[in-house]
Amino acid sequence: MIGHLQHHTHVSLRGSRVVRRRDFLKASAACGLAASAFNWTDVLAARADELRDRGMACILLWMSGGPSQFETFSPKPGHANGGETKAIDTSVPGIQIADNLPHMAKVANELAIIRSMTSKEGNHQRATYLLHHGYLPMASVKHPTLGANVADQIGNAASELPSFVQIGGRLPNSGGGGLLGVDYDPLIIQSATKPPQNTTPSAEANRFARRMQLLESMQGDFAAAGGAQVVADQLKVAKRATDMIHSPKMEVFDIEREPEKVRESYGSGEFAAGCLMARRLVEQGVTFVEVHSRGWDTHQDNFNAVRNLCGNVDQPSARLIADLKERGMLDRTLVLWMGEFGRTPQINPRGGRDHFPKAFNVALAGGGVRGGQVIGATSDSGTEVTDRPVMIPDLFRSVYHTLGIDPEFENISGGGRPIKIVDGGEVVSELFG
Incomplete structure (x- = not known):
């Protein structure tokens, strides 16, 4: 994947997130990092942390x-x-x-x-x-x-x-x-x-957990039939909603x-x-x-x-x-x-x-x-x-x-x-x- 994208001026690092190669090279030089795909995510993570820290x-x-x-x-x-x-x-x-x-x-x-x-x-x-x-x-x-x-x-x-x-x-x-x-x-x-x-969270934690397991089980057949991404997205949303409530x-x-x-x-x-x-x-x-x-x-x-x-x-x-x-x-x-x-x-x-x-x-x-x-x-x-x-x-x-x-x-x-x-x-x- 990375080898393919290196023929372009942008390199994919995380899904849709990209960084220009010249920006990475500048960051690498400043940070003393080797220009390797392994470290590129670290550069982006440091930049993201810096932005978040500003609040x-x-x-x-x-x-x-x-x-x-x-x-x-x-x-x-x-x-x-x-x-x-x-x-x-x-x-x-x-x-x-x-x-x-x-x-x-x-x-x-x-x-x-x-x-x-x-x-x-x-x-x-x-x-x-x-x-x-x-x-x-x-x-x-x-x-x-x-x-x-x-x-x-x-x-x-x-x-x-x-x-x-x-x-x-x-x-x-x-x-x-x-x-x-x-x-x-x-x-x-x-x-x-x-x-x-x-x-409103369920009063019975075990009952809620069983329902989540049932949801995953019911979606298994659909995922196997080509709906894996849809199911993954739904479960991701459900997991975040569960954590929130x-x-x-x-x-x-x-x-x-x-x-x-x-x-x-x-x-x-x-x-x-x-x-x-x-x-x-x-x-x-x-x-x-x-x-x-x-x-x-x-x-x-x-x-x-x-x-x-x-x-x-x-x-x-x-x-x-x-x-x-x-x-x-x-x-x-x-x-x-x-x-x-x-x-x-x-x-x-x-x-x-x-x-x-x-x-x-x-x-x-x-x-x-x-x-x-x-x-x-x-x-x-x-x-x-x-x-x-x-x-x-x-x-x-x-x-x-x-x-x-x-x-x-x-x-x-x-x-x-x-x-x-x-x-x-x-x-x-x-x-x-």
Whole structure:
């Protein structure tokens, strides 16, 4: 296997994980290692341990449906396209955001607001895929999602808790492990106000063990008939689930263990509970947590709808950032607030805004990002990006850079094709300046 792959510029070391030969040779020289296949895994393991020791994590606050930039971080109160939305001052002189986000305004000193995000994809399914993977969907490749790549690179595989958790149910096209395999699929939490489904351990340990043995026995015939990989994947998931539900760390999913004052500080509702759970998970070493807010596809009654939606996410989002800061965790936890695209500058006859990927906004905090700034701008009407356009690959490259992950890293598809975790793009240097 290794001999075959040495004819290419990349050498497979563990399933889909690869390292460029020139990088290995540099590492070998620096470490005094012989350039042998035996030691290459050691090099990667040392690098992975180094990344894990930094304790970096990412929390993605996902506004499903496409949040209106005009009613969130890019208001246009002086133009007809801005509608009835007003702008308010923030904790940073000179920066204003929509009056729907008074709590986020108070933590603007921690926010880097990109107002010049731009894309060409205005279809919900494809745009959701794009903003989760950095790629558009392809029939021939199952791309790992952002959370899967982060879990692969800096997650702790030995942990009893999963490295990748999605809160708020399964989101179509948000992805999973893809070509990395089932180890990097997310644990789906339907509701943060309840314990994860089917995680109550059996009171009779022997009975549970017998059931697991029966499962393996029943799957034996299927494995022998050509389904060995499917069976192996299923048993792997079952084993990890078993370890998790018997772990004392399962209490991390119970937000009722938080003091009442802390719970109240996040506000009420599912999204608030999800943000609190996200902080608890990161605090326990989970690497990537995604919290979903739904309903942002405001084709009608946009102003009332977004006002209500912001009422659900404003306080929890701001409190999450402040809580991480107070606990000394913000510098190592990147928080992303975004959706799949923005909304049209023009207000339609139904009082709504339609899909608009040409210019939208993303907010980032923590993880070494310099807060208290706005990056990029749009025209007075909001129809064009007029300064510092930021493409999707630029954003992904910046996220990986922040977390200490090499954006040039390549996974290998089932057909032997190298797939970069980011295709093109440049780091948005202003985020760190």
